[in-house]
Amino acid sequence: MQKTKRIISVCLVLCMVCLMCVGCSSDDSNASGASVAKVYYLNFKPEQAQDWEKLASVYTDETGVEVTVVTAASDTYESTLKSEIAKTDAPTLFQVNGPVGLQTWKDYCYDLSKTSLYTKLKSDDFALKGENDEVLAIAYVIETYGIIYNKKLLEDYINTEGAVIKSANEINNFDTLKAVAEDIQSKKEELGIEGAFTSAGMDSSSDWRFKTHLANLPVYYEYLDEKVEKSEAIKGTYLENYKNIWDLYINNSTVEPSMLSSKTGDDASSEFALGEAVFYQNGTWAYNDITGYEVADEDIGILPIYIGVENEEQQGLCTGSENYWCINKNASKEDIEATIKFLDWVITSEEGKKALSQDMGFVTPFSTFTDEYVADNPLLKAANEYIAQGKKPVAWTFTTMPSEQWKDGVGSALLEYAQGTKEWSAVEDAFIGGWATEYKAANSE
Amino acid sequence: MNRSVRKYFSIFLLPTFLAFILGFVIPFITGLYLSFCKFTTVRDAKFIGLSNYIKMFSDNTFLHSLWYTSLFTVFAVVTINVIAFSIALLLTRNIKGTNIFRTVFFMPNLIGGIVLGYIWQLIFNGILLYFDKTLTFSASYGFFGLLILLNWQQIGYMMIIYIAGISNIPPDVIEAAKIDGATNFQILKKVTIPMVMPSVTISVFLTLTNSFKLFDQNLALTAGEPSGKSEMLALNIYNTFYGRAGFEGVGQAKAVIFFIIVALVALLQLYFTRRKEVQA
Numbered sequence: 001m002q003k004t005k006r007i008i009s010v011c012l013v014l015c016m017v018c019l020m021c022v023g024c025s026s027d028d029s030n031a032s033g034a035s036v037a038k039v040y041y042l043n044f045k046p047e048q049a050q051d052w053e054k055l056a057s058v059y060t061d062e063t064g065v066e067v068t069v070v071t072a073a074s075d076t077y078e079s080t081l082k083s084e085i086a087k088t089d090a091p092t093l094f095q096v097n098g099p100v101g102l103q104t105w106k107d108y109c110y111d112l113s114k115t116s117l118y119t120k121l122k123s124d125d126f127a128l129k130g131e132n133d134e135v136l137a138i139a140y141v142i143e144t145y146g147i148i149y150n151k152k153l154l155e156d157y158i159n160t161e162g163a164v165i166k167s168a169n170e171i172n173n174f175d176t177l178k179a180v181a182e183d184i185q186s187k188k189e190e191l192g193i194e195g196a197f198t199s200a201g202m203d204s205s206s207d208w209r210f211k212t213h214l215a216n217l218p219v220y221y222e223y224l225d226e227k228v229e230k231s232e233a234i235k236g237t238y239l240e241n242y243k244n245i246w247d248l249y250i251n252n253s254t255v256e257p258s259m260l261s262s263k264t265g266d267d268a269s270s271e272f273a274l275g276e277a278v279f280y281q282n283g284t285w286a287y288n289d290i291t292g293y294e295v296a297d298e299d300i301g302i303l304p305i306y307i308g309v310e311n312e313e314q315q316g317l318c319t320g321s322e323n324y325w326c327i328n329k330n331a332s333k334e335d336i337e338a339t340i341k342f343l344d345w346v347i348t349s350e351e352g353k354k355a356l357s358q359d360m361g362f363v364t365p366f367s368t369f370t371d372e373y374v375a376d377n378p379l380l381k382a383a384n385e386y387i388a389q390g391k392k393p394v395a396w397t398f399t400t401m402p403s404e405q406w407k408d409g410v411g412s413a414l415l416e417y418a419q420g421t422k423e424w425s426a427v428e429d430a431f432i433g434g435w436a437t438e439y440k441a442a443n444s445e
Numbered sequence: 446m447n448r449s450v451r452k453y454f455s456i457f458l459l460p461t462f463l464a465f466i467l468g469f470v471i472p473f474i475t476g477l478y479l480s481f482c483k484f485t486t487v488r489d490a491k492f493i494g495l496s497n498y499i500k501m502f503s504d505n506t507f508l509h510s511l512w513y514t515s516l517f518t519v520f521a522v523v524t525i526n527v528i529a530f531s532i533a534l535l536l537t538r539n540i541k542g543t544n545i546f547r548t549v550f551f552m553p554n555l556i557g558g559i560v561l562g563y564i565w566q567l568i569f570n571g572i573l574l575y576f577d578k579t580l581t582f583s584a585s586y587g588f589f590g591l592l593i594l595l596n597w598q599q600i601g602y603m604m605i606i607y608i609a610g611i612s613n614i615p616p617d618v619i620e621a622a623k624i625d626g627a628t629n630f631q632i633l634k635k636v637t638i639p640m641v642m643p644s645v646t647i648s649v650f651l652t653l654t655n656s657f658k659l660f661d662q663n664l665a666l667t668a669g670e671p672s673g674k675s676e677m678l679a680l681n682i683y684n685t686f687y688g689r690a691g692f693e694g695v696g697q698a699k700a701v702i703f704f705i706i707v708a709l710v711a712l713l714q715l716y717f718t719r720r721k722e723v724q725a
Contacts, residue, residue: 050717069725077688084487104690111547202581203669260572261581261670405688421671441503442689 022409036066037338042091044085044323047285048360053256055355059345065338075204078105078404081105085328089304090329092339096137097322097400099230102128103442109136110327110336116344117325117366126365128324137324140347144302144383144393145213145283148290149179151299153278156191157184161374168301174241174308184278185252194276195254198290200246201263202415209265209281210246211411216318216398216432217307218242230400232439236432241307243424247282250418255416281305283318287361289313302382304391316386344406402438409434473630480697483689497698499506506673507699509704510681514657517677519589521595521656526648533607533631547608551601558598562665565594569666580667587667587675594662599655603648610644611637642722646715653714657707 008141043052049071056067070091072080077095084091096102102109104152112118112127112136118135121127128137145163157180164179171177184411200210218238223229225237250257254277273281273293280290291297304315307411327339346352347366356362357373364382374380387393413430416422475487480497482490501507532550536543553561569580569590580586616635622632638645660679663669669676669684676684682703686696 019685026685054555082693086488100690105514107489139537154469202670256577257572258577258582259579261579262566403689405684408684408688409672415581416671418673421583426672437504442691444691 013256013291018312029035029423031386034389037332037334038089039065039093039335039339039342040066040089040091041067041069041094041209042077042081043069043092044097045079045285046071046074047288049060051359053357054359055346055352059342063341065342065347066163067342076103079361090310090328092328092335093343094326094328096128096324098324098328098396099128100325100400100402100442102137102324105326106130106136108326108329108330112138112327116342117340117347120366120368122365122367126321134296137326139321139324139365141323141360141362142319142321142355142365143284143323144317144319144379146305146383147303148272148280148282148379149287149301149303149354150272150275150278150295151189151301153193153293154301157278159189160190163413170305171303172313174244174306174312176304177303178244181248181252181279194271194280196278197249197251197254197269198268198277198280199255199263199283200249200260200418201255201265201267202411203262204263205265206268207270207411207415210249211407212283212398212401213283213318214245215242215401215407215410216393216396217305218431219397219401220318220394221307223307229397232436234432234435236428238307238309239428239431242308242431243427244309245305245387246414246417253277254325258420260418261415262383279303284332284361284363284377297378300378302379304394305384314390314392316391316393317383318396319331319383319393320399322396322399401443402435405441406430406438409438456544461687469688477701478698480701481678482692482697483691483694485693489715493694500692500695500721501698501702506676507678507685508679509674510676512679513584513675514659515590515680517591517657517659518620518653518707520592521599522649523653524592525596525603525652526645529603529648530670532600532605533534533611534637536604537608537611545607553598553600554602556598559599559665561594562662566666581670581675584674587670590666591659591662591675594666595659595711598662599652603652603706604646606644607641610641614640621677639721643720646718646722649714649718650711654707654711657710 005426020098021031034261039056041052041056043049046120049069052069052071054071057069077097078101078278079093081094085094094105096105096109106285109130111130113135117138118127123136123243126139127135128139128143130136151168157163158167159166164183165171165176171180181196184191184193188195201207202210218236218241219234221238222234222236223231226235250260253272255263268280269282269286270293271277271290273290275294280286287300290300302317304312304317305317306312309315324344329335329336330375346356346363348368353369353373356364357369357375361375361377361380408425409430413422413427417424417427463679479487479490481492481494484490488603534548538548549552556564559589566580569586573579573582573586578586580590585617618640619632622636627635658679659677660683663675663677663680664683667675669680673681673684678699682696685692685699
């Protein structure tokens with residue numbers, strides 16, 4: 001009897017201790033949550049991780065508001081976001097990559113239409129809206145990609161005997177690009193290079209350049225023909241062109257087509273940076289990776305990706321955004337307010353504008369960024385020149401691709417075609433058939 | 446003494462029990478529930494019944510992965526255990542430097558799976574370079590690559606378990622067998638192997654579940670290429686969960702099925718190898 005009582009009392013004491021611990025800890029979090037508003041930004045771009053952290057600490061020093069910046073590792077943003085947003089201390093500010101990404105997260109997005117972020121936006125094109133016209137996501141960086149080329153190496157080539165062009169400006173359609181690339185490839189010993197194009201690596205650090213960015217062109221032209229902005233099913237009108245440019249990339253490269261699967265994004269950028277290849281498909285964000293080595297800044301140029309459609313002499317670079325800010329609707333009111341204030345500070349204050357335009361090298365769609373806030377990036381300057389010449393920019397339609405699974409399917413098929421284990425029809429199946437099934441899968445209830 | 450333990454055992458068990466509830470039972474039940482839901486994050490789940498389990502078979506990647514994984518498991522269990530046991534036999538013979546060899550064989554186990562995967566990818570691709578191929582050329586390259594990798598990693602660990610088993614065999618049993626005129630092979634077959642059956646049980650169990658659940662090595666070595674043909678079950682579940690919007694529940698359903706398969710196979714194996722265990 002005595003012992004039973006003792007057991008019971010010990011149990012009770014244990015229970016009380018547990019309850020006290022639980023009670024105290026939850027009190028603590030409530031107290032801090034109510035009094036101090038916090039900003040938690042889950043950043044998508046690893047290239048700018050440190051710049052964001054620096055900017056956040058400047059803001060904290062100035063206002064005392066705590067800003068946490070967490071950057072998801074390359075290729076893991078969606079998975080990180082999924083687990084982070086389920087936590088009590090969820091991100092107050094996160095990103096979606098476009099209309100398809102927004103579809104997943106629209107129930108978490110706060111209406112931004114009354115924020116300065118939206119009122120200072122240059123055009124509605126950079127906002128993603130919901131069914132009732134609420135502003136759910138706003139693009140904060142505009143990027144451009146094309147075929148980056150080494151002006152000096154191209155000049156060397158033009159000076160060789162029997163060169164097919166006399167000036168770089170003559171490359172304004174696919175046929176010329178093909179002729180030049182193939183001729184460079186055949187003269188690679190003479191030019192002292194490894195190949196015309198950098199390796200079209202299909203490692204996950206590089207394959208998005210082809211399964212997403214290059215695949216944008218056939219999709220873009222098909223949308224243009226059909227006069228639509230998204231589609232449930234793609235016809236594949238321009239897949240032949242896609243094949244031609246892919247053939248050109250893999251057959252005139254620094255490596256054999258069968259070796260592509262292990263080549264990484266770093267491999268390609270270093271090949272270009274060390275002057276081993278003339279052409280490199282990538283965008284304005286790649287500038288930091290290729291500058292400061294063998295290629296001088298004034299030798300970096302960029303060409304539109306020509307795939308052999310009619311009138312492509314007038315085609316410009318591919319310009320758009322896949323970085324949209326969203327504010328988490330489920331965060332506390334104070335945290336939402338704090339996040340809006342932080343973003344306002346980022347796009348209006350001197351420090352914020354400097355950090356975004358100079359340190360991070362962004363071109364932003366906000367009216368507060370006047371001419372003196374232009375990043376020092378030759379690729380951006382070249383991109384602006386194309387627009388000044390009246391070339392028509394290619395929109396980023398890849399944000400309407402049905403799912404990651406679709407991109408992976410196309411990527412795998414491209415790789416198998418390159419290494420010779422499958423025919424081109426596999427790419428067509430993945431592109432056209434995959435689009436229909438993935439669209440259905442992603443949009444069914 | 447015994448009586449007081451009996452009275453207080455519930456208190457001693459309490460911390461572990463709590464940890465077990467928090468760390469296993471609750472997540473398990475949540476996971477089970479989520480497999481019947483449509484959700485983006487675990488907090489906004491909406492009950493939709495069995496449709497995740499039906500959708501699971503809408504593409505044949507799951508069945509392919511199941512088949513591929515099973516085949517891999519069979520190969521891995523046989524090769525790892527046979528080689529580990531042979532090495533253990535060698536290293537219990539009082540050869541000079543036994544301890545160094547044991548350490549060397551055990552070392553690979555200390556390297557994490559994802560690092561191992563990338564190291565072996567470099568090695569394999571380096572060799573295949575001479576044939577102008579890479580690991581992703583066909584699914585069988587990935588298969589055997591993964592097999593070599595897993596062998597390299599797990600043999601050392603299983604070897605230690607076998608060594609412990611072999612050193613525990615009482616010398617008098619072996620001596621008696623020798624006096625009775627048994628050959629070395631007979632001793633191995635009739636004495637050593639039956640006596641180390643407990644080690645066999647645990648080693649087979651570990652290799653079986655490990656190769657079935659293989660994830661990071663698979664991800665690092667081939668990531669399922671070419672075209673998902675070298676994708677094992679765990680990676681397939683991961684890709685389903687994160688690959689498409691709205692397929693989180695389907696991934697969860699696959700994970701439940703995966704759990705049932707692994708549990709069934711492991712229990713069957715335990716039952717059959719346990720029956721072969723003998724007492725000295």
